Amino acid sequence: MINKFVPTAADALSGIADGSTILIGGFGDVGIPTLLLEGLIDQGARDLTIAIVAGGRDGSAIERLLAAGRVRKMICSFVRPASLAGRLLQRGDLEVEIVPQGTMAERMRAAGAGITGFYTPTGADTLLAEGRETREIGGKLCLLEYPLPGDVALIEAWCADRWGNLTYRDSARNFNPVMAMAAALTIAMTRNVAELGEISPEHVVTPGVFVDRVLQVPL
Amino acid sequence: MRPLDRNGMAERVARDIPEGWLVNLGIGIPTHVADFVPADREVIFHAENGVIGMGPAPAPDQINPFLINASTTHVTLRTGGSYVHHADSFAIARGGHLDLCVLGAFEVAENGDIANWARSPDEPVKQVGGAMDLAIGAKRLWVVMEHTTREGAPRLRRRCSYPLTAKGVVKRVYTNLAVLDVTPRGFVVLDMIPGLTLDALQARTDAPLTT
Numbered sequence A: 001m002i003n004k005f006v007p008t009a010a011d012a013l014s015g016i017a018d019g020s021t022i023l024i025g026g027f028g029d030v031g032i033p034t035l036l037l038e039g040l041i042d043q044g045a046r047d048l049t050i051a052i053v054a055g056g057r058d059g060s061a062i063e064r065l066l067a068a069g070r071v072r073k074m075i076c077s078f079v080r081p082a083s084l085a086g087r088l089l090q091r092g093d094l095e096v097e098i099v100p101q102g103t104m105a106e107r108m109r110a111a112g113a114g115i116t117g118f119y120t121p122t123g124a125d126t127l128l129a130e131g132r133e134t135r136e137i138g139g140k141l142c143l144l145e146y147p148l149p150g151d152v153a154l155i156e157a158w159c160a161d162r163w164g165n166l167t168y169r170d171s172a173r174n175f176n177p178v179m180a181m182a183a184a185l186t187i188a189m190t191r192n193v194a195e196l197g198e199i200s201p202e203h204v205v206t207p208g209v210f211v212d213r214v215l216q217v218p219l
Numbered sequence B: 001m002r003p004l005d006r007n008g009m010a011e012r013v014a015r016d017i018p019e020g021w022l023v024n025l026g027i028g029i030p031t032h033v034a035d036f037v038p039a040d041r042e043v044i045f046h047a048e049n050g051v052i053g054m055g056p057a058p059a060p061d062q063i064n065p066f067l068i069n070a071s072t073t074h075v076t077l078r079t080g081g082s083y084v085h086h087a088d089s090f091a092i093a094r095g096g097h098l099d100l101c102v103l104g105a106f107e108v109a110e111n112g113d114i115a116n117w118a119r120s121p122d123e124p125v126k127q128v129g130g131a132m133d134l135a136i137g138a139k140r141l142w143v144v145m146e147h148t149t150r151e152g153a154p155r156l157r158r159r160c161s162y163p164l165t166a167k168g169v170v171k172r173v174y175t176n177l178a179v180l181d182v183t184p185r186g187f188v189v190l191d192m193i194p195g196l197t198l199d200a201l202q203a204r205t206d207a208p209l210t211t
Helices: A009-013 A034-043 A061-067 A084-091 A101-113 A176-182 B006-015 B029-036 B086-094 B131-137 B198-203
Strands: A021-024 A048-051 A071-076 A095-098 A118-120 A134-137 A140-145 A150-160 A183-193 A213-216 B022-025 B044-047 B051-055 B076-083 B100-103 B107-109 B141-144 B170-174 B178-183 B186-192
Touching: A009 A034, A009 A183, A009 A213, A021 A176, A034 A061, A034 A150, A034 A183, A048 A061, A061 A071, A061 A084, A101 A118, A101 A140, A101 A176, A101 B086, A150 A176, A150 A213, A176 A183, B006 B029, B006 B141, B006 B170, B022 B029, B029 B100, B029 B141, B044 B086, B086 B131, B100 B131, B186 B198
Parallel strands: A021 A048, A021 A150, A048 A071, A071 A095, A150 A183, A183 A213, B022 B044, B022 B100, B100 B141, B141 B170
Antiparallel strands: A118 A140, A134 A140, B044 B051, B051 B076, B170 B178, B178 B186
16 A cells, blocks of 8 residues: 655655755745754755755744755745845855746756756846856747756645645645655655545646655644 | 467566556557556556556446546546646656556667667658657666567567667566566566477577576
8 A cells, every 4th residue: 555654754854865955845934844844954964955946034944954054055046135045155155056936946847857958038148147058049049957856855735645646725836846746755744634535636736656755744 | 388468468567566656558568467456556557648546447337538548548547546737747757757667569679779669760650659758758668569570570689670769778578478677788588488498589589588
């Protein structure tokens, strides 16, 4: 019997190696897998590259992960100068790769879909394209972008079954489904649990084939 | 010696698929592999038209006209199954999410090349379907096919003579006579039907065999 539920956060996060690239879902305060991030701090992996849309607010689990000195590089769309990430960046203690948000999502989709590169007009004639490969397609300057795969994805779901089929709550969907596709090991926390078959096949948002471990964390 | 029939070959493949694998089955003999996986062994079958968790054919009075597999025949959905759109379905195939793909073929070469879509470069009608995406994308590709053509020509070859579907991707071949792994030193025989000798198998095979 396939059963992807794990009993504890320690089980959910076991085996994550130093130097891993970790995709972390969420946008603003919504859809962030906070308890998995706490578990990652406890688990102790270091020298991490994290991909997350933004640097994390004061008091957030991302800020605690950064404060614990576990992150070498952050791939993101925003870093506020006044945030911890901003201060670490300015001190030279954190490497940051700034990626336009749509490109970030598409690079992860490409990783999950086995697409080895794609051209996008986003950012093609900006500072972010300096020194990189561009070409004109259909009269538009476009920039070559590469996939962004994760060794691990940490995501938050609203409901899960034992095959790892997931649904999300409102705008908490955000980056979570695409990250689930893009990582070798996808770990989800879920607020609710369904019997197998209880989530309609039409309503499954992330099929369990993209999910490896599920931790139930009641609200 | 009694060569395996199509069901026998499908049954032999099914024996080697463990619980929990995500598996795509190609058209022909591969489709029948699902019939030989016991229902209590949870293997998740993927069909490239967007079905995850495909179940067996329905009883004639239970047909859902909206639910078909990649061979366009009616199927069922297992409890826990779900649907995705075509691009996501091929993301599963190309993105390395399939634990296994089982395809039929015209020929397999000892270097893992597979030819299964056209018998010659100038064939007027070519049918590639999803095979090229599946062949390069799955974590492992197994082929199930007759050991020789109807005329007795070997299908396991030093090099394929037909146009390739993909290069160097086949990991194992199941035929009506034997099971063979594709390794850096060529075909290695894992299993033969009772009464068959290695010499007799070699006589029906173009590429050299080892055990």
